[in-house]
Amino acid sequence: MERLRVLLLGGGGREHALAWKLAQSPRLEWLLAAPGNPGIAGLGMVEPGLDILDGKAVARFARDRGIDLVVVGPEAPLAAGVADACRAAGIAVFGPSAAAARLEASKGFTKELCDEAGIPTARWARFSALEPARAHVRAHGAPIVVKADGLAAGKGVTVAATLAEAEDALEALFRAPGAEVVIEEWLEGEEVSVFVLADGTAALPLLAAQDHKRVGEGDTGPNTGGMGAYAPASVFTPALEAETMARIIRPTLTALAARGTPFSGVLFAGLMLTAAGPKLIEYNVRFGDPECQVLMLLLESDLLDLLHATATGRLAGMTATWKPGRALGVVVAARGYPGTPASGGVIEGLEGCGATVFHAGTRLEGGRLVAAGGRVLTVGAVAPTLAAAAGTVGAAISKISFADALWRRDIGWRELAREGKGDRS
Ligand code: AMP
Ligand code: GLY
Numbered sequence: 090m091e092r093l094r095v096l097l098l099g100g101g102g103r104e105h106a107l108a109w110k111l112a113q114s115p116r117l118e119w120l121l122a123a124p125g126n127p128g129i130a131g132l133g134m135v136e137p138g139l140d141i142l143d144g145k146a147v148a149r150f151a152r153d154r155g156i157d158l159v160v161v162g163p164e165a166p167l168a169a170g171v172a173d174a175c176r177a178a179g180i181a182v183f184g185p186s187a188a189a190a191r192l193e194a195s196k197g198f199t200k201e202l203c204d205e206a207g208i209p210t211a212r213w214a215r216f217s218a219l220e221p222a223r224a225h226v227r228a229h230g231a232p233i234v235v236k237a238d239g240l241a242a243g244k245g246v247t248v249a250a251t252l253a254e255a256e257d258a259l260e261a262l263f264r265a266p267g268a269e270v271v272i273e274e275w276l277e278g279e280e281v282s283v284f285v286l287a288d289g290t291a292a293l294p295l296l297a298a299q300d301h302k303r304v305g306e307g308d309t310g311p312n313t314g315g316m317g318a319y320a321p322a323s324v325f326t327p328a329l330e331a332e333t334m335a336r337i338i339r340p341t342l343t344a345l346a347a348r349g350t351p352f353s354g355v356l357f358a359g360l361m362l363t364a365a366g367p368k369l370i371e372y373n374v375r376f377g378d379p380e381c382q383v384l385m386l387l388l389e390s391d392l393l394d395l396l397h398a399t400a401t402g403r404l405a406g407m408t409a410t411w412k413p414g415r416a417l418g419v420v421v422a423a424r425g426y427p428g429t430p431a432s433g434g435v436i437e438g439l440e441g442c443g444a445t446v447f448h449a450g451t452r453l454e455g456g457r458l459v460a461a462g463g464r465v466l467t468v469g470a471v472a473p474t475l476a477a478a479a480g481t482v483g484a485a486i487s488k489i490s491f492a493d494a495l496w497r498r499d500i501g502w503r504e505l506a507r508e509g510k511g512d513r514s
Pocket of ligand 1: 276
């Protein structure tokens with residue numbers, strides 16, 4: 090068996106989950122993560138000093154260490170061309186080129202591609218000045234959606250219930266010089282996060298998950314990167330998956346290949362399941378966080394096999410198998426998130442809490458683990474039912490303590506209600 094040395098880029102909860110699953114692979118020789126985090130440090134080596142946005146530096150580092158596969162976790166290195174630099178240096182890399190990463194980096198790019206390929210998505214218009222944008226929202230009325238055109242970690246979006254909210258959002262965005270703003274029709278329905286591996290030719294759908302983007306219970310308050318997730322999502326039936334592959338994912342992959350920029354990596358489609366069928370809200374070109382954590386908890390197959398096959402164009406004929414049951418993950422953030430989070434609270438009680446804990450914003454300080462970010466931990470579990478998984482996670486969180494911890498106690502509420510009614514389609 091060929092054993093592989095893996096360099097994992099990133100240091101959040103998503104990367105800890107990837108590291109956790111990679112570490113279970115018999116094909117892993119060793120794992121090195123940059124910058125990593127204290128959780129990942131328990132599974133491999135960490136290299137906090139590498140500039141993961143510098144493609145040349147990453148490729149040189151990977152060559153010097155004899156790395157066989159670079160796995161790129163977050164979007165920023167992808168948009169900066171780190172995967173291109175690795176490929177140019179002959180190193181296998183899991184993650185798309187900068188050209189294909191525009192699917193996430195530029196909302197305008199994706200919208201144009203959708204229009205060209207006939208992919209169902211919200212109607213939209215792009216503006217580079219405040220006054221025409223304001224006129225557009227006044228003409229269309231609320232609810233309406235206002236987005237910054239660029240990478241904003243899910244936080245550059247205002248779903249405005251009123252005209253005043255929409256206009257406030259426009260004014261705030263246009264305060265930045267050179268701002269580009271996309272205004273969209275509001276889509277009504279339930280959201281799902283769909284993940285598909287693609288190697289430039291073949292595509293392999295993974296499970297669909299659902300996350301909770303709002304910071305507050307009952308899905309209220311500002312948007313965040315995600316406060317919790319669960320999988321599989323029963324609303325995403327096999328028929329919806331087939332429709333999504335046929336009408337959204339495959340046309341996107343075909344359009345990118347036709348432009349000479351084939352997509353290789355994981356394509357994450359944020360969909361709205363509307364009365365008129367699934368519509369694309371946005372693409373991301375990496376795993377979701379915290380969706381990745383629940384997918385990794387459920388994945389039965391060898392993750393290293395899947396990522397390496399994706400990176401080397403050998404995905405055709407591969408399958409992904411999943412554990413039975415359902416996974417739920419709850420993000421424990423620091424008070425203040427998604428604004429300025431409190432930091433420095435000492436974290437205790439992780440050991441033996443009874444669930445799987447992935448680190449995101451943590452740091453070791455004088456031998457003690459402290460909170461050092463907005464999203465600090467994801468606490469997750471797999472169980473035969475979502476209710477049982479939620480019970481395990483809730484009990485685990487009650488054993489974990491740090492000052493100013495903030496988490497939602499209602500993650501999975503929609504699905505838990507469906508499960509309670511015995512509707513587990
Ligand atoms: P995005 O960063 O584009 O994913 O937007 C963040 C969140 O805003 C999404 O996950 C949705 O919850 C919401 N959102 C974005 N676009 C729309 C839309 N056109 N209609 C309704 N909700 C939306
Ligand atoms: N949880 C959504 C994201 O990773 O963008």
